[in-house]
Amino acid sequence: MDTSVLYNVPHEIPWKVYIPLYFYFTGLSAGSFILSTLSTVFGVKRFKPLALPAAIISFLLLLLAPVCLILDLRQPFRFWHTLVPQYFNSTSALSYGSWLLTIYPIANLVYIYYIFVNNDRITRILGMFTVPLAIFVHAYTGFAFALVRARAWWHSALMPGYFLTSALLSGIALLVVVALIMDRHRKEPLEAALFRDLRLMMVGILLMDLFWNGSFWLTLLVSTADGYVSILYAFHEKLYVWGELVSGMLVPLVILVLPKTRDDRVWLCVASLLIIGGVFLMRYSVVFIGFEIPLS
């Protein structure tokens, strides 16, 4: 039967670009922080030169992230309501998130101080407590989406995991760029093995992200009508296909795997920059493709 909607009232998308930017910054921050703890907590000595710059980058990004979040509020001066214990909502991911976003930068700062004064034992203990915080501070954003049953594009158990791995990916890519810059200005150059390790980590996580994506598409294609339309819509979205998937994942993967390009520093830098852009587009498409599917 032919039916057409004569009129309806849709509502505007409540979020601006600050929200994907915020996810992007916390992701970068959590990713670089975990990379920083590789040497201080997990004892991989090769990453020692990166520990301090990674921690500092992660702290600076953490200052940017809440700014984005507060800028997006319609009542920015009421942001402190999220930290009032009486207002705490135990079913809301955002409630937990605002506390994590308050505690984590403080823990991060203390951690940086102890790396700075070269106190390995205390750094290690602090790092052990801060790593879960870093993981949760980013995983909660995944839960904020996964717990929304209204939108099939978000309502997926894969979300928190996907958010975490892509956070790690963007963190590593950022650190690769930083390490390449450091390498130029340091007296003793960084080991080639460090770059090889970072590259292998990126390849592994890229493959994992592709796996997440594949499972996401398959489950959505045989999901409810909403899920089916979401995935069809996503496949018609150029930013998603060409931006996130091709230039953000497949091209860097090829660059990092091909024997011709994988050991070249310039190609490594290009791949890292592509990944950094691709992860932002991933955040962007998660947020806005979800909103593009009309609900009424």
Added chain:
Amino acid sequence: MSKILKPQSGALLADGGLGFSSGKPDSAATNAAQAVRPKRWAMLVDQRRCIGCHSCAIACKSENNVPLGFWRSWVKGIQKGAFPDVGNFFLRRLCNHCDVPPCCQVCPVQATVRRDEDGVVVMYYGKCIGCGMCIGACPYDARFFNPIRNTADKCDFCAERIDKGLQPACVDACPSRALVFGDMDDPKSELFQGLASLPTTVIKPELGTHPKVFYVAAERSLKGRISYSEDFNEQILDYHKHIPSPDASYWKKGGKE
């Protein structure tokens, strides 16, 4: 209380057109009983009676001072078939006042809650930080940012009116008596009798939100939004084939595609 909320039945306008003045002494007598038993306000929308006049939407706007271009409740219109066999159908839309509200689940500051005493989902505008999470989480697209208040806003069954024993503005305004408002748990209410004797549906029951707005004769093509075809491209276009609302920029963009 049940008497008060009986919509203008029988002797319409016999008590000055207000429908509640005769109920006053009655409500005083049952005050003690009210305190014990929580209410569950609900609405029954009889699509067979709806004539698509939009009185409910206009009454809602003037009662709640909703800014121009924004709607707490509205009427969705669809057309079925092709000339000469055509039918126009209307779906009255408002907040569904879910028993398990997804918006209250996600609010980080408890600015929107389901009131225990009557099951109405209300907003506390002074608490709301305007993060927009509830707007994204509502499966019925019933929430929006109020540009004057700068907080989230929604239909609250005219909470101030029902607290005083009145009916929501839309129910009073409906000329064809398509809207019935009442207590779901009160066997004497017209709503209860309607729910018991008519086949009713809710929108998106599969989400487990347990909405309290019930529809009589709301068919799938009215409630749904997705039409099927074999061609992927056509399907996507079909999906976006809505008439844009004049002031939602989102749809201005969508309408061009």
